[in-house]
Amino acid sequence: MPRSDRVKLKEKIKRRAKAMDINMLGIAPVERWEQEPHQSPDFWPQNIWPWSRNVIVMGMQIFPSMIETTPSVVYSELYNTTNRLLDHAAYRIANFLNEEGYRAHFFPRDCYGDISALVKRPEAAFSQVLAGLYAGLGTVGMNHTLLTKKYGSRIRLVSVITDADLPADKMLKEDICLGCKICVKACPMQVFSPVKGQIIARMDKHKCALCHQRLKQEFHYPCGRCIAACPVGEDKGRYGKEAISKKGILHCRDFGAADAGQVIA
Numbered sequence: 001m002p003r004s005d006r007v008k009l010k011e012k013i014k015r016r017a018k019a020m021d022i023n024m025l026g027i028a029p030v031e032r033w034e035q036e037p038h039q040s041p042d043f044w045p046q047n048i049w050p051w052s053r054n055v056i057v058m059g060m061q062i063f064p065s066m067i068e069t070t071p072s073v074v075y076s077e078l079y080n081t082t083n084r085l086l087d088h089a090a091y092r093i094a095n096f097l098n099e100e101g102y103r104a105h106f107f108p109r110d111c112y113g114d115i116s117a118l119v120k121r122p123e124a125a126f127s128q129v130l131a132g133l134y135a136g137l138g139t140v141g142m143n144h145t146l147l148t149k150k151y152g153s154r155i156r157l158v159s160v161i162t163d164a165d166l167p168a169d170k171m172l173k174e175d176i177c178l179g180c181k182i183c184v185k186a187c188p189m190q191v192f193s194p195v196k197g198q199i200i201a202r203m204d205k206h207k208c209a210l211c212h213q214r215l216k217q218e219f220h221y222p223c224g225r226c227i228a229a230c231p232v233g234e235d236k237g238r239y240g241k242e243a244i245s246k247k248g249i250l251h252c253r254d255f256g257a258a259d260a261g262q263v264i265a
């Protein structure tokens with residue numbers, strides 16, 4: 001396909017995504033999984049869907065003034081809303097590409113049946129974090145999430161896999177993580193053990209998943225304290241000193257959950 005047509009198709013995709021309130025979009029050629037491997041080849045898109053050429057990764061922000069209340073039903077509802085919107089947007093972009101004659105589908109933003117599955121095995125068939133890294137949206141931080149300049153870790157992700165020939169976005173060269181360990185201290189389960197000379201901490205994922213299993217029963221799933229606390233991101237600056245008052249946090253936790261605020265407040 002001539003370069004001008006590839007650029008035009010990318011612009012069309014971006015316009016559609018923006019109209020669906022997508023905050024960030026990046027494109028990763030599937031070769032990047034191979035060039036910078038962080039997971040076994042079984043997880044690479046080209047080994048799952050041999051026709052795939054590019055992965056379009058889209059992100060939607062999580063408002064700091066809502067996630068600060070976590071664990072709360074306020075964050076729980078926000079989480080459900082972004083999940084619905086992300087899968088919906090990804091379905092529509094894949095559908096658009098199909099109508100244009102390309103092979104395309106989306107990998108749902110999470111893709112597990114229930115938290116009990118993640119307690120047994122905390123992993124999905126395809127990693128949105130690594131897709132976001134390869135698509136140049138951000139870098140992986142100490143807390144194992146994708147950090148972005150605009151929203152820190154407070155961005156949820158979904159991917160469209162396609163054979164459309166699209167101009168790739170560059171991966172970021174510099175790590176965004178400050179190594180400040182604020183996420184490590186914010187974790188109520190103390191799952192992170194920083195490793196000297198390495199950005200990404202060791203993580204007890206089973207412990208984090210167990211915490212989530214409990215939160216689910218109490219109707220204030222998920223936790224996300226490690227992403228709420230991360231100081232990276234222009235999103236926090238918008239709210240000045242306090243995105244929500246300390247009293248406001250406790251107030252919000254007092255409603256709508258089985259034992260509001262008692263568990264890891």
Ligand code: B12
Pocket residue numbers: 038039040079108109110111112118122123124125126127128129130133139140143144145146147153154155156157158200205206208209212222223224225226227
């Ligand atoms: C399973 C799962 C969990 C498990 C395991 C978490 C984990 N880190 O793997 C549990 C239940 C614990 C969990 C918890 C949470 N999750 Co979760 N979870 C997932 C899920 C479904 C699959 C993740 C997976 O396959 N992990 C396995 C590997 C890929 O994970 P990894 O720890 O990141 O390990 C890789 C890196 O360390 C990397 N790596 C290793 N060394 C190096 C070196 C360098 C230089 C680099 C770049 C990378 C690298 O390679 C490893 C792979 O082998 C994804 C959705 C999806 N389908 O991707 C969401 C997802 C990761 N979760 C997400 C979130 C937000 C959370 C929570 C904050 C809860 C919440 N929603 O509020 C917590 C945070 C926990 C944390 N700090 O990681 C978001 C993260 C968004 C982002 N900005 O990154 C995702 C992407 C969902 C989404 N669609 O947005 N989650």
Ligand code: SF4
Pocket residue numbers: 186187188189190191207208209211223224225226227
């Ligand atoms: S989600 Fe909560 S329990 Fe899990 S790592 Fe983050 S702060 Fe810790």
Ligand code: SF4
Pocket residue numbers: 141142143147176177178179180181182183184229230231232
């Ligand atoms: S809180 Fe600090 S150490 Fe943790 S991910 Fe954010 S910038 Fe990195």
